[in-house]
Amino acid sequence: MITIENLTKKFGEVTAVDGLTFSVDEGEVFGFLGPNGAGKTTTIRMLCCLISKTSGEATIGDYHIGKTDDSLAIRKMIGLVPDNVGLYDDLTAFENLDFYGKLYEVPEGRRRENIERFLKMLDLWDRKDARAGSFSKGMKQKLALARALVHEPNILFMDEPTANLDPESAKTVRDFIMEVKKQGRTIFLNTHNLDEAQKICDRIGIIKTKLLTIGTPDQLKESRTAPKTEIRLAQVTEVLVSALRKLIPNKIEVSGDKLLINVTDPDKENPTIITAIASSGGQIREVTQIVPSLEDVYLQIVKETK
Amino acid sequence: MRISKAWIVAAKDMRIFLRKKYLIYSLVALPLLLGIGLPLVLHLVGARKQALSGTALLSVMNAFSFFFGIGAGVLPIILASYSLVGEKIEKSLEPLLATPITDSELLLGKSIAAFIPPVCAIYISSIFFMGLSDLWTHNILGYSYFPNWNIGLILLAVVPLSALLSIGWSIIVSSRATDVRAAQLQSTLIIIPFFIIYVMTEIGAITLDTKTIGIISGVILVADIILFFLSTKTFQREEILTKWT
Numbered sequence: 001m002i003t004i005e006n007l008t009k010k011f012g013e014v015t016a017v018d019g020l021t022f023s024v025d026e027g028e029v030f031g032f033l034g035p036n037g038a039g040k041t042t043t044i045r046m047l048c049c050l051i052s053k054t055s056g057e058a059t060i061g062d063y064h065i066g067k068t069d070d071s072l073a074i075r076k077m078i079g080l081v082p083d084n085v086g087l088y089d090d091l092t093a094f095e096n097l098d099f100y101g102k103l104y105e106v107p108e109g110r111r112r113e114n115i116e117r118f119l120k121m122l123d124l125w126d127r128k129d130a131r132a133g134s135f136s137k138g139m140k141q142k143l144a145l146a147r148a149l150v151h152e153p154n155i156l157f158m159d160e161p162t163a164n165l166d167p168e169s170a171k172t173v174r175d176f177i178m179e180v181k182k183q184g185r186t187i188f189l190n191t192h193n194l195d196e197a198q199k200i201c202d203r204i205g206i207i208k209t210k211l212l213t214i215g216t217p218d219q220l221k222e223s224r225t226a227p228k229t230e231i232r233l234a235q236v237t238e239v240l241v242s243a244l245r246k247l248i249p250n251k252i253e254v255s256g257d258k259l260l261i262n263v264t265d266p267d268k269e270n271p272t273i274i275t276a277i278a279s280s281g282g283q284i285r286e287v288t289q290i291v292p293s294l295e296d297v298y299l300q301i302v303k304e305t306k
Numbered sequence: 307m308r309i310s311k312a313w314i315v316a317a318k319d320m321r322i323f324l325r326k327k328y329l330i331y332s333l334v335a336l337p338l339l340l341g342i343g344l345p346l347v348l349h350l351v352g353a354r355k356q357a358l359s360g361t362a363l364l365s366v367m368n369a370f371s372f373f374f375g376i377g378a379g380v381l382p383i384i385l386a387s388y389s390l391v392g393e394k395i396e397k398s399l400e401p402l403l404a405t406p407i408t409d410s411e412l413l414l415g416k417s418i419a420a421f422i423p424p425v426c427a428i429y430i431s432s433i434f435f436m437g438l439s440d441l442w443t444h445n446i447l448g449y450s451y452f453p454n455w456n457i458g459l460i461l462l463a464v465v466p467l468s469a470l471l472s473i474g475w476s477i478i479v480s481s482r483a484t485d486v487r488a489a490q491l492q493s494t495l496i497i498i499p500f501f502i503i504y505v506m507t508e509i510g511a512i513t514l515d516t517k518t519i520g521i522i523s524g525v526i527l528v529a530d531i532i533l534f535f536l537s538t539k540t541f542q543r544e545e546i547l548t549k550w551t
């Protein structure tokens with residue numbers, strides 16, 4: 001659906017996006033993670049034909065980014081939720097959506113139907129005649145989501161849709177994204193929120209001007225950080241630790257009354273470790289499997305590029 | 307270019323204008339001043355007190371006619387600046403530019419929105435101006451001075467051309483402004499030449515006949531063309547998104 005090859009954007013001497021190459025499949029939720037200034041918004045803007053590319057290729061469906069003739073066709077098949085909602089405060093919720101529906105040439109009947117459907121889905125139908133300027137941040141964000149969908153695009157680009165929202169509003173937005181995903185639409189999601197990315201994205205790309213890594217959340221976690229088994233003991237002694245080091249080859253870290261043991265296959269290795277501790281005289285209070293979070297992976301990858 | 311797309315933008319902008327009290331006041335106040343205030347001046351100073359001779363009265367009426375050209379230059383500035391800088395302030399340009407609309411359609415839509423209400427207001431006020439002026443000067447002149455070729459040319463040529471001029475200028479000024487008032491203030495510089503023409507008419511340096519008005523219209527037309535090219539160069543999506551916001 002979206003294919004990007006060596007896509008680069010320079011602003012004068014500054015390279016904002018450097019040689020991106022990846023693809024996003026139809027119906028996939030693709031998360032784009034990266035620190036501020038990493039080039040996430042610039043990438044979305046290039047893909048939405050808002051700004052030109054410096055070099056490289058990108059296609060959306062059968063259309064090429066950067067070709068004047070294809071730009072209108074691309075913009076017709078995509079929806080954008082920018083980082084700033086950019087609603088018209090003096091227009092009502094209905095008028096905001098109706099304006100965009102008209103620009104996308106949605107026939108009047110269909111337009112009204114879609115506006116009603118999306119506003120109802122987002123609990124905004126009762127406020128359809130209220131001016132957008134009177135809405136809370138969360139309501140505005142929801143209205144911006146409805147605006148991006150009013151013409152039923154195949155691809156939805158979202159630039160940090162839950163940034164600065166309270167947890168409840170963020171959850172509503174996330175649930176709505178999941179609902180949109182169920183409809184088979186392709187979603188390209190820029191986010192800082194790692195938890196959100198892990199919950200809703202099929203694949204994730206981490207960018208810092210260049211694409212640093214790409215994969216499913218599980219692949220990313222497995223590729224970077226080894227799982228650890230945390231064992232809390234009644235007492236940790238040097239004698240016990242050195243006895244254990246002789247019995248098992250795993251790396252052992254001591255933290256207070258806990259042992260942190262690196263494992264590659266917890267199901268296989270944990271019973272051996274527990275037996276070794278017991279045979280060395282250790283009294284086990286608690287065993288916890290620590291799975292690395294996406295945040296750990298992200299921080300590690302970004303740190304490596306510094 | 308699809309006029310229908312431009313019209314959608316224009317209709318949206320005009321709907322927003324109608325909800326901004328200060329824009330409404332601006333659209334009403336100046337035309338009211340021109341349509342009723344100027345004839346009232348003729349009535350009070352000229353006709354009622356018999357302070358002006360017939361010839362002097364004609365000269366004043368002629369000069370007053372040019373105020374419609376000035377008004378047509380002032381009013382679109384208020385709307386065009388709001389329309390463009392307003393989008394910047396509300397950060398609505400990005401989603402708008404992501405729709406299947408071309409830069410020229412968007413620019414045309416913005417221009418239509420800033421053109422129609424002021425020009426209509428000016429035309430309506432000119433009807434009041436001509437009617438009231440005739441009513442209050444008929445007893446001195448012995449005939450109705452308006453309508454005549456001079457004001458006809460001003461209304462049909464100078465008014466639309468100067469409205470376009472101020473819209474083109476406002477687009478260029480608004481590209482650098484981040485505040486509506488600042489954009490409006492800077493844009494008003496465009497009407498200085500109009501005031502100079504008015505003053506020259508009042509002091510008798512030029513006679514505002516059809517020939518002079520024709521020359522003025524021609525000069526504004528040339529300026530319109532130059533500003534049109536400059537404004538279309540300024541109004542490009544990449545420029546707008548990376549430098550305007």
